[in-house]
Amino acid sequence: MSNQIIQGILLGGYYALIACGLSFMFSVMRIINLAHGSLAVFAAYALWLLASRFHVSPFLGLLIVLPLMAIIGWALQRFLLERSARGGALLPILTTFGLAIVIDNMLFEQFGADTRSLAPYIGSLSYDSWEWPGSIYVGKLAVIMFATAVVLLGGLQLFLTRTRLGRSIRATSEDPDTAGLVGVDARRANAIAASIAMVTVGLAGAFLGMRATFDPYAGAPQLLFAFEAAVIGGAGSLWGTLVGGIVLALAQTLGAQVHPQGFLIGGHAVFLIVLFVRLSTSGLGLRGLLRLPSRSAS
Amino acid sequence: MSAVSSSPVIERGTATSRIAAVAVVIIIALLAVAPQILSAGAVDRMTALFIYVILAAMWNALAGFGGLVSVGQQVFFGLGAYFAIRLAGAGLNPFASLFVSASIVGAISWPLSLFMLRLRNGEFAIGMWVIAALTHLLVNLDRLVQGETGTSLISLNVYDASTRRAVIYWLALASMTALLAILFALLRGSTGAAIRAIRDNEDAAASVGVRVTGTKRLLFVLAAFGIGIAGALWLATSITFQPKTYFNVQWTAYMIFMVLVGGIGTFEGAILGALVFFLIETWFGGTGVWYLVGLGATAVLFSLFLPRGLWGTIEEHSGLRLLPVGYRVRLPADIADGGTAPSPLQTTQHQEKA
Numbered sequence: 001m002s003n004q005i006i007q008g009i010l011l012g013g014y015y016a017l018i019a020c021g022l023s024f025m026f027s028v029m030r031i032i033n034l035a036h037g038s039l040a041v042f043a044a045y046a047l048w049l050l051a052s053r054f055h056v057s058p059f060l061g062l063l064i065v066l067p068l069m070a071i072i073g074w075a076l077q078r079f080l081l082e083r084s085a086r087g088g089a090l091l092p093i094l095t096t097f098g099l100a101i102v103i104d105n106m107l108f109e110q111f112g113a114d115t116r117s118l119a120p121y122i123g124s125l126s127y128d129s130w131e132w133p134g135s136i137y138v139g140k141l142a143v144i145m146f147a148t149a150v151v152l153l154g155g156l157q158l159f160l161t162r163t164r165l166g167r168s169i170r171a172t173s174e175d176p177d178t179a180g181l182v183g184v185d186a187r188r189a190n191a192i193a194a195s196i197a198m199v200t201v202g203l204a205g206a207f208l209g210m211r212a213t214f215d216p217y218a219g220a221p222q223l224l225f226a227f228e229a230a231v232i233g234g235a236g237s238l239w240g241t242l243v244g245g246i247v248l249a250l251a252q253t254l255g256a257q258v259h260p261q262g263f264l265i266g267g268h269a270v271f272l273i274v275l276f277v278r279l280s281t282s283g284l285g286l287r288g289l290l291r292l293p294s295r296s297a298s
Numbered sequence: 299m300s301a302v303s304s305s306p307v308i309e310r311g312t313a314t315s316r317i318a319a320v321a322v323v324i325i326i327a328l329l330a331v332a333p334q335i336l337s338a339g340a341v342d343r344m345t346a347l348f349i350y351v352i353l354a355a356m357w358n359a360l361a362g363f364g365g366l367v368s369v370g371q372q373v374f375f376g377l378g379a380y381f382a383i384r385l386a387g388a389g390l391n392p393f394a395s396l397f398v399s400a401s402i403v404g405a406i407s408w409p410l411s412l413f414m415l416r417l418r419n420g421e422f423a424i425g426m427w428v429i430a431a432l433t434h435l436l437v438n439l440d441r442l443v444q445g446e447t448g449t450s451l452i453s454l455n456v457y458d459a460s461t462r463r464a465v466i467y468w469l470a471l472a473s474m475t476a477l478l479a480i481l482f483a484l485l486r487g488s489t490g491a492a493i494r495a496i497r498d499n500e501d502a503a504a505s506v507g508v509r510v511t512g513t514k515r516l517l518f519v520l521a522a523f524g525i526g527i528a529g530a531l532w533l534a535t536s537i538t539f540q541p542k543t544y545f546n547v548q549w550t551a552y553m554i555f556m557v558l559v560g561g562i563g564t565f566e567g568a569i570l571g572a573l574v575f576f577l578i579e580t581w582f583g584g585t586g587v588w589y590l591v592g593l594g595a596t597a598v599l600f601s602l603f604l605p606r607g608l609w610g611t612i613e614e615h616s617g618l619r620l621l622p623v624g625y626r627v628r629l630p631a632d633i634a635d636g637g638t639a640p641s642p643l644q645t646t647q648h649q650e651k652a
Contacts, residue, residue, distance in 0.1 A: 080602065087601070090365065095601045097551070098558075099598055101594030102598065105587045109588065109591065220427075224424070224428055265432065268431060268435070269432070275417075279413065
């Protein structure tokens with residue numbers, strides 16, 4: 001059992017990775033990007049293409065894909081989100097949902113229905129494991145994934161609190177107009193935030209491809225995982241996302257123990273339970289489940 | 299300028315809208331007798347069109363009027379079909395089970411609304427998606443459904459094919475007409491004023507005493523019920539029930555497409571959007587993936603460049619209103635104009651806040 005708990009915690013690292021971009025973008029721009037999961041799958045396909053056609057190792061491929069994702073994030077903000085956000089809070093949901101449909105079906109058109117994986121291109125890493133005391137085997141990849149999540153979350157936290165750019169992003173998220181008065185370029189801050197979010201999405205996509213298989217329509221479940229982890233952990237700091245990811249993964253692990261099809265049910269159920277508890281304890285007018293990471297820091 | 303014309307006139311129905319009302323009655327009457335002359339394939343297609351109109355109108359009621367964008371409405375579509383299968387399996391007449399099923403879906407949506415309506419915007423949107431995903435998984439656990447293999451509405455087979463086709467057609471037409479009438483009555487009545495107030499500014503509406511949550515709940519339950527009927531009718535036309543098909547997010551994608559293209563928040567827009575979608579599907583549905591890419595791209599373009607949709611834009615430019623659910627104020631200048639085409643400035647003046 002303790003073996004499964006450790007595996008669950010490590011899987012939580014993946015959920016934290018995919019969730020942190022979603023909650024980061026929401027906290028800065030107040031937009032939930034429904035194309036989030038599809039973009040992660042897009043990054044996984046980009047790495048797969050590099051590996052299978054050009055024999056570029058997925059880790060080296062990240063050097064190409066992550067800057068590409070940053071550019072996509074910038075373009076996404078400038079050409080889609082900025083414009084649709086002017087039409088109110090509901091329009092970006094529709095815009096990004098439309099984008100998700102376009103991405104999913106373009107991937108299907110390009111790569112077909114076959115499931116792919118990056119595992120064949122990372123050598124023995126996909127199955128190598130370390131033996132821990134108590135004859136517990138932990139996969140090297142799972143540990144790397146978890147460590148990446150911790151480093152990424154810590155890095156983002158430091159970036160937001162310690163750097164000038166990070167502070168200007170936080171200022172924009174608090175109040176774009178006032179931030180503008182003190183010389184912060186809100187458009188630039190938002191575009192940079194979107195780029196950063198997409199880089200984390202690229203990383204999440206890479207790990208999605210390495211640890212499991214993916215197909216063109218794998219984006220939707222990734223979006224749901226990201227959303228669930230972000231909401232469960234939405235206690236106010238980026239570290240909450242890690243906790244949320246771990247809780248989600250543990251619930252899925254437990255669900256799988258109870259019933260062969262219980263993996264996903266367990267995850268969704270814990271999400272709804274957390275939601276229910278939070279809604280019934282917070283009183284009326286819950287303003288946002290995904291609260292600002294910067295609120296607590298500022 | 300006389301004393302009469304110097305005070306603004308508040309109007310509801312116009313000459314055009316009265317003609318439109320007569321036209322609606324004639325169209326429905328013609329549609330009711332249509333199965334006598336249409337081919338079997340055409341009757342099936344028309345049934346699909348009625349179901350699309352229901353889906354668009356219900357999603358529009360929720361998003362366009364209630365301000366609740368849901369990406370999980372497929373949950374009600376799937377449940378409508380699932381309960382119909384279950385009820386028919388328990389021995390209920392298959393046609394009756396379609397409507398009992400939808401009533402159950404509506405009843406379930408009420409407790410769900412207590413919970414979900416406290417989420418905001420994007421959280422509500424994806425929260426509903428999670429509900430749909432979870433419900434799909436739970437329905438898969440039902441032995442009768444046999445996981446993704448699915449099952450069929452076998453009891454419909456006692457009717458011969460042509461009777462079945464015609465009855466389903468009439469049921470779909472009647473359901474569509476009834477749901478549109480309910481929505482129309484709701485929007486024209488005192489609830490309609492509350493609904494529009496909420497859509498325009500929720501906080502302001504609450505501050506002047508509009509029962510925001512109650513009104514939203516009404517729309518949520520109506521949408522669930524309507525989409526439940528649509529799901530049950532779809533099951534009746536296609537007979538087979540595969541959870542994957544019915545709980546597919548694609549249904550919500552279609553709803554969003556229809557409403558965005560037709561005109562979100564306008565009563566006529568949803569119907570127009572369903573017609574456009576129906577035509578696009580008829581012409582391009584065979585192109586498979588590119589058709590879906592096109593739908594998604596069109597939705598993105600409309601949300602960016604024409605967020606009011608086709609009908610909203612027509613309304614804005616011509617002041618045309620076929621099925622008026624709101625009021626509009628005509629300023630004296632317009633009346634003095636004597637019905638000439640309003641200039642852009644005047645259009646904004648007597649633009650209906652609806």
